[in-house]
Amino acid sequence: MAEVKVFGFWASPYSRRVEMALKLKGVEYEYIEEDLGNSNKSPQLLQYNPVHKKVPVLLHNGKPIAESLVILEYIDETWKDGPSILPKNPYDRAMARFWAKFIDEKCVPAMWKACSSAGEEQEKAKEEAQELLKFLENELKGKKFFGGVDSIGLVDIAANSVGYWYVIIAELVGLKLVTNDNFPNLCSWMDEYVNSSSVKEHLPDREKLTEYFRAHLT
Numbered sequence: 001m002a003e004v005k006v007f008g009f010w011a012s013p014y015s016r017r018v019e020m021a022l023k024l025k026g027v028e029y030e031y032i033e034e035d036l037g038n039s040n041k042s043p044q045l046l047q048y049n050p051v052h053k054k055v056p057v058l059l060h061n062g063k064p065i066a067e068s069l070v071i072l073e074y075i076d077e078t079w080k081d082g083p084s085i086l087p088k089n090p091y092d093r094a095m096a097r098f099w100a101k102f103i104d105e106k107c108v109p110a111m112w113k114a115c116s117s118a119g120e121e122q123e124k125a126k127e128e129a130q131e132l133l134k135f136l137e138n139e140l141k142g143k144k145f146f147g148g149v150d151s152i153g154l155v156d157i158a159a160n161s162v163g164y165w166y167v168i169i170a171e172l173v174g175l176k177l178v179t180n181d182n183f184p185n186l187c188s189w190m191d192e193y194v195n196s197s198s199v200k201e202h203l204p205d206r207e208k209l210t211e212y213f214r215a216h217l218t
């Protein structure tokens with residue numbers, strides 16, 4: 001049987017992405033929790049991801065793969081059974097990659113800035129984040145998931161922090177970032193996404209995550 005291991009961190013939306021994808025494909029794996037504190041990373045993590053020294057790392061039959069979006073594509077190409085994570089059509093595949101990259105490079109940093117700043121700086125950061133999120137709102141027009149009518153795909157999995165982590169963080173800091181009034185499509189996507197079966201069991205406990213960010217934001 002294939003050896004599949006995930007090096008992750010419970011509060012990391014990136015390592016949760018990998019677990020969600022494996023779950024979606026029905027792949028069994030061993031999970032190894034990393035201590036990301038100063039100098040506490042395991043020798044294996046440093047060996048398998050010497051460039052970034054970050055989780056997640058997927059180890060498949062002894063071969064390491066790092067970077068969650070790269071891992072998601074690897075999972076899709078390696079385990080053909082089960083639902084596809086990327087669309088089949090080349091244009092749709094390119095678009096899925098485009099939006100996943102947009103989430104990581106634009107939306108996530110902007111949402112973090114909005115949640116971790118204060119005063120006037122926060123107001124400005126909130127507006128900037130909302131401008132970016134409008135593109136995602138638009139992408140969801142007439143769709144239940146970014147992947148389509150019924151299927152969770154690359155962009156949904158990539159957007160897990162938008163749909164869960166940042167809801168919790170924004171609530172913790174009292175920021176009204178994504179509401180039903182300004183982002184109705186995004187809000188109903190969040191609801192569908194966090195309640196879908198392959199996702200639900202791989203979301204960290206809400207209370208525990210709130211405590212984690214309370215400690216790390218202050």
Ligand SMILES: N[C@@H](CCC(=O)N[C@@H](CS)C(=O)NCC(=O)O)C(=O)O
Binds near residue numbers: 009011066
């Ligand atoms: N771009 C990476 C981001 C991974 C990442 O930021 N992982 C964090 C945990 S959320 C980490 O390992 N941090 C440890 C460190 O920065 O030393 C991915 O998509 O996998």
